[in-house]
Amino acid sequence: MKPFWKIFLVIFVLAGGGFYWWTKQAGGKPGETAGAAKGDAKAEGKAAGKRGSGPISVTAVKVERAPMPVVIDAVGTVESEHSVAVRPQVNGVLDAVLFKEGDRVKQGQALFRLDARPMQAAVDQARAALARDQAQYVQAQAQEARLRPLMEKDYVTRQEYDVAATQAKALESTVNANKAALEQAQLLFSYANIISPISGRSGSLSVRSGNLVTGGTGGAPLVVVNSTQPILVSLSVPQRYLDDVRKYWGTADLRVDISPNPGAPAVATGQLVFIDNTVNSTTGTITLKARVKNEKEELWPGQFIAARIVLKVDKDAVVLPEAAVLPGQSGTFVYLVKDGRAKVHPVTVDRQIGERVVISSGLKGDEEVLINVPPSITDGSQIAVRGAGGDKEKADPAGEGKDKDGKKGGGKGDKAKGAPAKDDASKEVK
Numbered sequence: 001m002k003p004f005w006k007i008f009l010v011i012f013v014l015a016g017g018g019f020y021w022w023t024k025q026a027g028g029k030p031g032e033t034a035g036a037a038k039g040d041a042k043a044e045g046k047a048a049g050k051r052g053s054g055p056i057s058v059t060a061v062k063v064e065r066a067p068m069p070v071v072i073d074a075v076g077t078v079e080s081e082h083s084v085a086v087r088p089q090v091n092g093v094l095d096a097v098l099f100k101e102g103d104r105v106k107q108g109q110a111l112f113r114l115d116a117r118p119m120q121a122a123v124d125q126a127r128a129a130l131a132r133d134q135a136q137y138v139q140a141q142a143q144e145a146r147l148r149p150l151m152e153k154d155y156v157t158r159q160e161y162d163v164a165a166t167q168a169k170a171l172e173s174t175v176n177a178n179k180a181a182l183e184q185a186q187l188l189f190s191y192a193n194i195i196s197p198i199s200g201r202s203g204s205l206s207v208r209s210g211n212l213v214t215g216g217t218g219g220a221p222l223v224v225v226n227s228t229q230p231i232l233v234s235l236s237v238p239q240r241y242l243d244d245v246r247k248y249w250g251t252a253d254l255r256v257d258i259s260p261n262p263g264a265p266a267v268a269t270g271q272l273v274f275i276d277n278t279v280n281s282t283t284g285t286i287t288l289k290a291r292v293k294n295e296k297e298e299l300w301p302g303q304f305i306a307a308r309i310v311l312k313v314d315k316d317a318v319v320l321p322e323a324a325v326l327p328g329q330s331g332t333f334v335y336l337v338k339d340g341r342a343k344v345h346p347v348t349v350d351r352q353i354g355e356r357v358v359i360s361s362g363l364k365g366d367e368e369v370l371i372n373v374p375p376s377i378t379d380g381s382q383i384a385v386r387g388a389g390g391d392k393e394k395a396d397p398a399g400e401g402k403d404k405d406g407k408k409g410g411g412k413g414d415k416a417k418g419a420p421a422k423d424d425a426s427k428e429v430k
Contacts, residue, residue, distance in 0.1 A: 055382040058370050060337050061321060065365040068317035068358050069253075071351070072244070072309040073262075074288075076235035080228065080301040081291070082198050085221035086111060088213045089191045090119065094222075101204050105196045105225060112222060114213070116192035123185040130178035137171035144168045191215075200227035201297075226301050231294040233258060233270060235307050236285040245275065245288065248311045255310050256290040258299065262306040263354075267298040272309070318359040323371040325349060325357050334363075335370040335377060337385055342370060344379040 088094075092114035099111055144164045151161040196202075203224040207213060213222070233256065237245070248254045249272065257266035270292035279286050290307070292299060299305065325332050325347065332349050335342040347362030363369075368385075370377070377383070 055340065055384040056374060056376060058342070058374065058377065058383045058385055059372055060368050060370050060385045061324065063359075063363050063365050063367045063369060064319045065316050066319050067313050067315050068319060068353060068356070069310045069313045071353065072237060072241050072311065074235045074237050074307050074309060075262075076233050076305055076307050078299045078301055078303040078305060079232040079234050079289075080200070080226035081230060081232050082200070082227040083301075084197050084200075084225050086194060086196070086223050086225060087217065087219075087221045088112070088114065088194060088215045090114070090188050090215045092116075092118070092192065092213060094207060094209050094211050094213050097205065097209050099202060101202060101223075103202050105200065105202050107196060107199045109196045110193050111196050111202075112194040114192040114194070116189060119185070119189040119192055123182070123189050126178065126182040126185040130175065130182050133171060133174045133178050137168065137175045140164065140168035140171045194222070196225055198225055198227055199229075200225045228297050228299075228301065229294050230291050231299050231301070232273075233290045233292060233299070233305060233307060235288045235290065235309070236280075236283070237288055237309070239279045239284050239286050242275075242279070242286050244311055245272070245286075245309070249275070251312065253310060253312045256292075257308045257310065258290075258292065259306045259308075260303075264306070266308070268292045268294060314358070318363050318365050320357045320359060320363070320369065321371050322352065322355045322357050324369045324373075326373065335373055337368040337370065337383070340382060340384075342373075342377050342379065342381045342383050345369075 094112060095115045096113045097111070098113060099105060099109070105111065144161070144167075147156055147161045147164050150156045151158060203226070205223055206220040207222050235256075254272060256270045256272060258268045258270065259266050270290035272288055273291045274287075274289035276287040288309075320334070324334050326334065328344075328346075331346055333344050333346045336345045337343075345362065345367075348360045350358045350360035352358070370383075370385075
């Protein structure tokens, strides 16, 4: 036998003898050690299971009574209350643009200037014709005045006097016509300066200086001016709200809060000024309009907005956080805190505003309800309630889990080992 195998055999015999001696000293058989370990693990598992049946840590809040509005949510568009398409009233060459695109302009402000030389020539021509005819009219009046006494003394015939009187009347009419022509020429001359008829925000230019423009309504306008202060908001509201809107029309609480997007804070508040006289039979909606001061121009013509029509404010509404209300097979419900246990209680939701829910029936306002309910909670579950801040806990002494030796359980490690919920919370509502 080789030396290596001899050494290995000696070591194996010594190890076997040592193991036999150790088991004799322990007073048991070799297989009993593994069995004892398994028994200890089983006992620990049972104890842990009993400790896991303790109360579930939850968060609760008091039901509030607070002022809450009655609202109608709608979408709409912003409209200019007054919009003007500026066009030239006479033909001419656009000599100058006197503003910048997008500028805020005032009523009466000059926006464009046309080449006024042809119009100035027409004014001068009309003024000269008026002066000529006025001179002839003065001469005719003097001739008629000289012939009147001569006709009365029969020094001239009646026919001669009538001719002179008729000529004076004709020249008087000519003078009046020339005055009207001069006024018209002066009016056309004034059209060389194109002014803004309203105050508002100017749009983009369609024609630049140096171009020939044509008076009238044909073609694109030179610029469009929209009034933005105040401004209108057009809303489409389902026809079922028509009676409510008409009921609260003119009341102090009625207002319209306007936001750029649903759920965003309101950027402006307006007053309802218009209810359409016809319901749209295709969409089943009624058109409302609200006027907004828009002093800082938060709203822009053509903009899509989200609006909230506040009809009235309930001074003493029952209010809950949204996280406290749960859906069930028979409707919505909450979990009340009663004697250290969670109790299913049905409620009726009237409306939701933001993250707060208004309850129309089921609660009085002095109850304590659970929020952010864990999935393991069912009707009658033992609970340890902590405040909304999560810094305090209050557990029902009678509801604490205990092992068979009478020691309290329910620690953090035990909670993780608790028994699973028997059923979903929503299935407890019959």
